[in-house]
Amino acid sequence: MAVWGERLAGVRGVLLDISGVLYDSGEGGGVPIAGSVDAVARLKRSQLKVRFCTNESQKSRGELVALLRRLGFDISEEEVTAPAPATCQILKERGLRPHLLIHDGVRSEFDQIDKSSPNCVVMADAGESFSYQNMNKAFQILMELENPVLISLGKGRYYKETSGLMLDVGAYVKALEYACGIEAEVVGKPSPEFFKSALQALGVEAHQAIMIGDDIVGDIGGAQRCGMRALQVRTGKFRPSDEHHPEVKADGYVDNLAEAVDLLLQHADK
Amino acid sequence: MAVWGERLAGVRGVLLDISGVLYDSGEGGGVPIAGSVDAVARLKRSQLKVRFCTNESQKSRGELVALLRRLGFDISEEEVTAPAPATCQILKERGLRPHLLIHDGVRSEFDQIDKSSPNCVVMADAGESFSYQNMNKAFQILMELENPVLISLGKGRYYKETSGLMLDVGAYVKALEYACGIEAEVVGKPSPEFFKSALQALGVEAHQAIMIGDDIVGDIGGAQRCGMRALQVRTGKFRPSDEHHPEVKADGYVDNLAEAVDLLLQHADK
Numbered sequence: 001m002a003v004w005g006e007r008l009a010g011v012r013g014v015l016l017d018i019s020g021v022l023y024d025s026g027e028g029g030g031v032p033i034a035g036s037v038d039a040v041a042r043l044k045r046s047q048l049k050v051r052f053c054t055n056e057s058q059k060s061r062g063e064l065v066a067l068l069r070r071l072g073f074d075i076s077e078e079e080v081t082a083p084a085p086a087t088c089q090i091l092k093e094r095g096l097r098p099h100l101l102i103h104d105g106v107r108s109e110f111d112q113i114d115k116s117s118p119n120c121v122v123m124a125d126a127g128e129s130f131s132y133q134n135m136n137k138a139f140q141i142l143m144e145l146e147n148p149v150l151i152s153l154g155k156g157r158y159y160k161e162t163s164g165l166m167l168d169v170g171a172y173v174k175a176l177e178y179a180c181g182i183e184a185e186v187v188g189k190p191s192p193e194f195f196k197s198a199l200q201a202l203g204v205e206a207h208q209a210i211m212i213g214d215d216i217v218g219d220i221g222g223a224q225r226c227g228m229r230a231l232q233v234r235t236g237k238f239r240p241s242d243e244h245h246p247e248v249k250a251d252g253y254v255d256n257l258a259e260a261v262d263l264l265l266q267h268a269d270k
Numbered sequence: 271m272a273v274w275g276e277r278l279a280g281v282r283g284v285l286l287d288i289s290g291v292l293y294d295s296g297e298g299g300g301v302p303i304a305g306s307v308d309a310v311a312r313l314k315r316s317q318l319k320v321r322f323c324t325n326e327s328q329k330s331r332g333e334l335v336a337l338l339r340r341l342g343f344d345i346s347e348e349e350v351t352a353p354a355p356a357t358c359q360i361l362k363e364r365g366l367r368p369h370l371l372i373h374d375g376v377r378s379e380f381d382q383i384d385k386s387s388p389n390c391v392v393m394a395d396a397g398e399s400f401s402y403q404n405m406n407k408a409f410q411i412l413m414e415l416e417n418p419v420l421i422s423l424g425k426g427r428y429y430k431e432t433s434g435l436m437l438d439v440g441a442y443v444k445a446l447e448y449a450c451g452i453e454a455e456v457v458g459k460p461s462p463e464f465f466k467s468a469l470q471a472l473g474v475e476a477h478q479a480i481m482i483g484d485d486i487v488g489d490i491g492g493a494q495r496c497g498m499r500a501l502q503v504r505t506g507k508f509r510p511s512d513e514h515h516p517e518v519k520a521d522g523y524v525d526n527l528a529e530a531v532d533l534l535l536q537h538a539d540k
Contacts, residue, residue: 126402127402128402130401130402130405131402132397132400132401133398136436139428139435139437139441140435143428143435157449158409158413158449164410165409165410166406167402167409167445170448170449171405171445171448171449174447175442175444175445176441178440178444179427179440179441181427
């Protein structure tokens with residue numbers, strides 16, 4: 001297909017979303033998506049540069065990588081761009097002391113951060129910890145601040161677990177934004193800063209890079225706004241209506257990561 | 271003050287918000303706001319027509335009225351416009367079978383409604399029942415519907431309990447709207463239909479009526495858009511910044527319901 005040759009010409013680096021592309025999370029950690037373990041291995045044996053770019057915020061980077069290695073993936077912590085470390089950097093730079101509305105699994109990422117007398121709220125995908133009580137506590141803290149600062153690790157609408165679609169942090173961000181009359185600062189996809197830091201670590205320019213993800217807005221739209229190309233996989237949270245999204249059109253739609261890698265190995269960097 | 275004489279001239283009917291105007295809810299049911307029991311009694315002895323117009327959706331109308339009577343208020347069920355009965359009417363008219371994301375206290379209002387094979391979600395101020403699990407269940411049902419319908423009893427940002435500010439249903443409406451990419455239908459203030467039904471029950475025209483509430487957007491802005499006048503009380507969820515709201519300006523600001531009634535008895539219907 002000549003069309004793929006044109007679409008993928010000059011690609012030298014690949015950013016891979018993790019959840020919904022490599023695996024579906026769920027009971028017992030989750031399951032790899034068929035063909036993805038081998039697809040990552042083939043990509044890494046090729047001349048293409050590879051980096052993982054995730055909004056995962058329920059687990060620390062270490063725990064996420066340990067889980068993926070158990071599932072068979074060739075991946076190390078240094079290859080992953082994730083929002084928690086990026087958030088810690090911002091907190092330190094701006095002297096912010098967070099109240100954390102997060103999942104216990106990611107709490108260790110904030111061990112070195114001063115959390116006394118909070119002057120901001122940091123929220124991530126807290127899952128079951130998004131209780132009314134915890135949401136209300138964060139709300140009350142924001143309402144008592146003269147200049148309320150709300151930082152969110154990602155703003156996803158939902159993600160897919162093996163048991164079905166699950167509400168993501170973005171829904172709860174919208175709740176606090178509305179209640180407090182404020183706008184959150186998002187660390188993670190689709191923030192341009194986040195994609196740029198991943199590209200920098202990858203060592204290629206935006207026009208030489210392609211994002212592969214299951215989120216039409218966060219992955220595809222976000223990457224394209226940074227000048228990258230982007231493929232949407234029909235796994236994870238993909239829904240058929242995504243191919244007719246009113247605002248975002250991917251550079252290509254593929255059944256899964258395996259098909260994306262087949263195409264890349266055949267056509268990229270030609 | 272001549273200015274009040276002008277502002278209140280021709281008022282023949284009064285709509286009273288309940289929470290934050292008559293009482294603050296909280297431990298043990300709540301406490302009356304100082305002077306409000308007597309203020310309601312004085313209003314009802316006057317020539318002015320009085321009706322209560324509430325977005326309360328944690329309690330059935332019967333339970334709410336019983337609580338207020340225990341606190342000393344002269345009030346009966348027939349005098350209250352509330353969103354649950356209005357919602358049941360809509361469900362019946364449109365053949366909708368709701369999945370209910372509500373507080374147990376209001377469940378009895380929906381006893382006569384068919385809830386098998388839900389084809390919509392009805393949400394109210396569920397309080398502690400806004401768990402992640404319950405929110406996710408409502409989300410999953412909406413995502414499985416071809417034409418998802420979300421009906422919300424009110425869309426308040428927050429309300430005040432004796433222990434502090436509390437997240438209201440509107441925050442959770444925003445969460446589901448964002449996650450599902452839909453817009454909720456709101457039954458309750460500030461919906462014009464809701465104010466109109468209260469006015470009809472009151473038996474006066476909009477230009478002859480005044481709303482007294484603590485919510486600058488839901489009470490004051492909503493009533494004014496219907497052609498009514500509106501006073502904001504400095505009790506309940508009132509915050510000083512409300513007096514400089516970028517979009518809504520009340521026809522007057524008063525310390526509490528007692529002051530509003532003093533002014534009305536002095537100047538209304540002249």
